[in-house]
Amino acid sequence: MDERIEIRLSGSGGQGLILAGIILAEAAILDGKNAVQTQSYGPEARGGASRSEVIISNESIDYPKVSKSDILLALTEEAMLKYKNGLKENGLLILDSSIEKPDGPYKILSVPILKTAQEKVGKSIVANIVALGTLISATKIVSKEAIEKAVLDRVPKGTEELNKKALYEGYKLVS
Amino acid sequence: MGKRVMLMQGNEACVEGAIAAGMRFYAGYPITPSTEIAELSAEKLPKVGGKFIQMEDEIASMGAVIGASLAGLKAMTATSGPGFSLKQENIGFACLTEVPCVIVNVQRGGPSTGLPTLPAQGDVMQARWGTHGDHPIIVISPSSVREVFDMTIKAFNLSEKYRVPCILLMDEVVAHMREKVELPEELNIEIINRKKPKASLPDYKPYKDYDGDGIPPMAAFGDGTPFHVTGLIHDETGFPSTDPKVTENLLNRLMNKIYNNLDDIIEYETVDTADANTVIVTFGSTARSVLRAVKLLRQEGFKVGMLRLKTIWPFPHKAINELTQTATKNLIVAEMNYGQLIETVKASADGVFKVYGLNKYNGELITPQEVIDKVREVAVNA
Numbered sequence: 001m002d003e004r005i006e007i008r009l010s011g012s013g014g015q016g017l018i019l020a021g022i023i024l025a026e027a028a029i030l031d032g033k034n035a036v037q038t039q040s041y042g043p044e045a046r047g048g049a050s051r052s053e054v055i056i057s058n059e060s061i062d063y064p065k066v067s068k069s070d071i072l073l074a075l076t077e078e079a080m081l082k083y084k085n086g087l088k089e090n091g092l093l094i095l096d097s098s099i100e101k102p103d104g105p106y107k108i109l110s111v112p113i114l115k116t117a118q119e120k121v122g123k124s125i126v127a128n129i130v131a132l133g134t135l136i137s138a139t140k141i142v143s144k145e146a147i148e149k150a151v152l153d154r155v156p157k158g159t160e161e162l163n164k165k166a167l168y169e170g171y172k173l174v175s
Numbered sequence: 176m177g178k179r180v181m182l183m184q185g186n187e188a189c190v191e192g193a194i195a196a197g198m199r200f201y202a203g204y205p206i207t208p209s210t211e212i213a214e215l216s217a218e219k220l221p222k223v224g225g226k227f228i229q230m231e232d233e234i235a236s237m238g239a240v241i242g243a244s245l246a247g248l249k250a251m252t253a254t255s256g257p258g259f260s261l262k263q264e265n266i267g268f269a270c271l272t273e274v275p276c277v278i279v280n281v282q283r284g285g286p287s288t289g290l291p292t293l294p295a296q297g298d299v300m301q302a303r304w305g306t307h308g309d310h311p312i313i314v315i316s317p318s319s320v321r322e323v324f325d326m327t328i329k330a331f332n333l334s335e336k337y338r339v340p341c342i343l344l345m346d347e348v349v350a351h352m353r354e355k356v357e358l359p360e361e362l363n364i365e366i367i368n369r370k371k372p373k374a375s376l377p378d379y380k381p382y383k384d385y386d387g388d389g390i391p392p393m394a395a396f397g398d399g400t401p402f403h404v405t406g407l408i409h410d411e412t413g414f415p416s417t418d419p420k421v422t423e424n425l426l427n428r429l430m431n432k433i434y435n436n437l438d439d440i441i442e443y444e445t446v447d448t449a450d451a452n453t454v455i456v457t458f459g460s461t462a463r464s465v466l467r468a469v470k471l472l473r474q475e476g477f478k479v480g481m482l483r484l485k486t487i488w489p490f491p492h493k494a495i496n497e498l499t500q501t502a503t504k505n506l507i508v509a510e511m512n513y514g515q516l517i518e519t520v521k522a523s524a525d526g527v528f529k530v531y532g533l534n535k536y537n538g539e540l541i542t543p544q545e546v547i548d549k550v551r552e553v554a555v556n557a
Contacts, residue, residue: 025182026181029355034355035355036355037353062466062470063464063466063542064354064460065348067542067544
């Protein structure tokens with residue numbers, strides 16, 4: 001029953017974290033697992049701290065919301081401050097390196113997600129896909145084959161190579 | 176992995192189910208949290224030869240749906256609390272004129288415009304009694320994305336079979352969440368269509384109980400058998416009447432066509448009720464929290480179970496009655512409102528069980544922990 005992994009992706013509205021959540025859930029399904037994705041609606045989805053939540057399990061998923069997440073990704077300080085208390089003790093906090101590390105009982109992985117998207121991939125809008133690459137490289141919650149297929153199935157035509165590069169640069173941030 | 180396994184949103188599953196059931200007309204006035212149903216109907220209906228109309232308001236949307244159904248199409252609209260209020264008079268018109276139609280109400284926090292983006296289950300009573308006068312209505316409530324698909328089909332089937340409006344009572348959680356679904360092959364989906372008059376009868380009476388089942392065959396406008404439709408009490412010809420006998424017969428037939436077929440209409444699910452001391456009665460997305468709580472409490476040795484109502488109206492009294500054959504002593508009614516279904520559960524329990532409410536009305540889904548706490552509280556007091 002406690003096979004379930006709860007992931008919260010947070011940042012500011014417009015950073016593509018809802019799409020990232022959908023892609024992550026679709027990758028889990030490609031791996032033959034169950035997945036549920038939910039998100040924040042309302043004003044915060046248009047700027048401010050917004051979130052997308054994914055639950056992955058080998059069994060059927062009853063309660064569809066994240067209560068205490070195993071993993072929190074935060075791309076902005078505001079989102080990190082808002083959601084860090086919802087992270088489990090010893091949970092994994094993946095932070096963009098522009099954010100100051102908080103004190104707390106977390107395993108912190110601080111990596112330059114936004115900078116990598118901007119400088120190495122060349123487009124800041126693919127930060128969500130860089131973040132997915134980092135998340136999966138660090139946690140192995142879905143297979144690399146599944147996430148690559150899920151990304152390519154969802155991104156607009158003509159941006160496949162860009163997004164593939166974003167995914168791989170994201171992987172490389174975790175050695 | 177088959178091609179019908181995918182991640183799907185509840186509102187999307189509603190549209191997929193509706194089209195699979197034969198919906199070919201949608202009229203609506205988009206409102207959160209049901210908007211995706213209008214959006215996707217607009218996209219998908221033209222591809223199957225159907226029509227989508229965004230109307231000027233909620234009232235007109237309901238009127239258009241009734242008109243389309245009278246013209247022979249399976250028709251649906253979707254709304255949320257404020258729009259559901261506005262539609263009520265026309266829903267009553269559809270009840271009295273026996274026009275099949277499906278109304279989706281994705282519940283959000285109320286009253287008034289309330290909490291547009293947040294879940295609630297506050298329209299339980301409005302779904303039953305929102306329109307005036309004695310009337311039959313069927314209300315069903317899904318708990319998962321797959322069930323949204325299945326129940327949308329069921330809503331059309333029941334509506335067509337019994338010539339009654341059917342309300343799919345969803346909530347924001349089940350409407351907006353995306354989850355893995357495996358859709359059935361279209362060939363395996365049971366589709367029911369309304370009864371048509373046997374031949375082109377020159378003396379076709381649109382409200383005559385030809386078959387003795389209380390359900391008159393329904394011609395479509397355009398079939399060549401025009402008939403009169405009115406919101407006034409009417410006789411078999413469809414023309415108004417104030418005759419007491421005609422009035423009584425009509426109302427009895429409207430009620431009996433539903434209440435004589437409860438076993439066909441009503442569905443519910445029981446989990447671990449056989450030896451349960453306490454049973455949690457619930458529906459919609461709240462049932463998912465209850466299910467988790469039941470699993471966790473069972474691990475601790477609590478004798479607890481769940482009764483999930485898939486059909487809310489007509490109320491499944493049989494489900495409550497069946498619990499009298501078990502060890503059940505306490506019922507907890509878990510709902511995201513101030514306490515609506517609980518009154519009917521209490522009436523149904525008729526003093527046999529102690530009935531407690533677990534209510535939440537702050538825009539958040541009841542959590543498994545809150546269910547666990549309530550079960551513990553009841554266990555201490557019992």
